[in-house]
Amino acid sequence: MKGKIVLEEHLSTALNNSLWDSAGEAARNGKACMSDVNMRLMDVERRLEEMDRNDIDIAVLSLASPGAQSIVDLNQAVDFARRTNDEIAERFTSRQPRRLRAFATVALQSPKAAADELERAVKQLGMVGALINGYTNLGSAHSAEYLDEPPLWEFWARVAELGVPVYLHPREPLPSQQRIYQGYPALVGSAWGFAHETATHAIRLMLSGLFDRYPKLKIILGHLGEGLPLMLPRLEHRLQMQHEGAGRGAARKTVGKYMRRNFYLTTSGHFHTGALHAALETAGADRVMFSVDYPYESMATGSEWFDKTDMNEEVREKIGRHNAMRLLNL
Numbered sequence: 223m224k225g226k227i228v229l230e231e232h233l234s235t236a237l238n239n240s241l242w243d244s245a246g247e248a249a250r251n252g253k254a255c256m257s258d259v260n261m262r263l264m265d266v267e268r269r270l271e272e273m274d275r276n277d278i279d280i281a282v283l284s285l286a287s288p289g290a291q292s293i294v295d296l297n298q299a300v301d302f303a304r305r306t307n308d309e310i311a312e313r314f315t316s317r318q319p320r321r322l323r324a325f326a327t328v329a330l331q332s333p334k335a336a337a338d339e340l341e342r343a344v345k346q347l348g349m350v351g352a353l354i355n356g357y358t359n360l361g362s363a364h365s366a367e368y369l370d371e372p373p374l375w376e377f378w379a380r381v382a383e384l385g386v387p388v389y390l391h392p393r394e395p396l397p398s399q400q401r402i403y404q405g406y407p408a409l410v411g412s413a414w415g416f417a418h419e420t421a422t423h424a425i426r427l428m429l430s431g432l433f434d435r436y437p438k439l440k441i442i443l444g445h446l447g448e449g450l451p452l453m454l455p456r457l458e459h460r461l462q463m464q465h466e467g468a469g470r471g472a473a474r475k476t477v478g479k480y481m482r483r484n485f486y487l488t489t490s491g492h493f494h495t496g497a498l499h500a501a502l503e504t505a506g507a508d509r510v511m512f513s514v515d516y517p518y519e520s521m522a523t524g525s526e527w528f529d530k531t532d533m534n535e536e537v538r539e540k541i542g543r544h545n546a547m548r549l550l551n552l
Contacts, residue, residue: 229282230490262517284353299329325353337380351386356393370430387440392416429471444490451504491515
């Protein structure tokens with residue numbers, strides 16, 4: 223299919239590289255693999271060449287995980303977000319403003335500063351929303367604030383006002399929650415831990431009442447919904463069975479209704495037709511979008527699968543281009 227749009231496509235910046243040690247990813251994925259990934263994160267021309275070869279028209283870029291979310295110092299995190307967005311605009315999107323767009327980096331260590339920076343990034347830099355790498359560290363690397371918690375609703379109010387989507391991207395579980403992965407470090411990240419962490423985070427948002435307060439909020443999940451299309455019916459059933467119990471949150475609707483109203487799913491890094499059909503059944507053809515997860519995944523692999531997988535051509539056009547155009551106002 224020609225003219226595809228992808229929207230979980232990562233980059234890095236000089237500032238980001240000066241702060242983060244990629245030794246953990248190199249240990250999991252191999253030094254040669256991560257050396258190639260790190261090169262591609264920074265290389266604009268190679269990215270555009272690969273987009274051309276695979277009939278990808280527009281890529282929406284975002285800072286690689288964990289980004290601002292893991293900076294413990296509040297002032298440093300806020301400064302990092304602003305400087306990152308400026309660097310993305312200068313080094314990436316301004317080079318090809320029609321073909322390269324971006325999600326803003328925000329520092330939720332300060333909800334108000336995050337809201338202000340998102341507004342600046344959207345209105346002044348032309349960014350199309352925000353990408354948030356999971357929970358935010360507060361005070362130490364062993365602490366976490368999740369996006370459903372009350373201090374962050376100030377940020378969500380601004381998101382609702384701006385009408386832009388937020389991409390909920392994975393990060394590793396907190397160190398204190400990684401005991402089950404001990405002895406199997408390959409499972410901590412994208413192979414398994416990312417999905418479990420992010421799916422649970424999304425469920426927290428559904429149960430919190432956030433979408434009752436702000437019913438037009440739009441959340442994007444990658445990797446065909448982080449396993450939720452398969453597990454959501456079981457979750458909904460058990461929550462209904464436990465309706466007299468405690469700890470079910472403040473939500474007024476079922477999790478399935480929030481999924482179909484407030485969530486969009488992408489194919490990033492999950493090029494499997496059975497999982498795609500499950501996502502389509504759960505979210506609907508208007509809420510699934512093609513993505514690759516470049517450079518951690520291959521544009522060629524993702525595009526070949528998507529272009530050849532068996533589906534109605536009208537649905538393919540929706541997933542490959544039209545849904546993203548509508549959601550992001552491209």
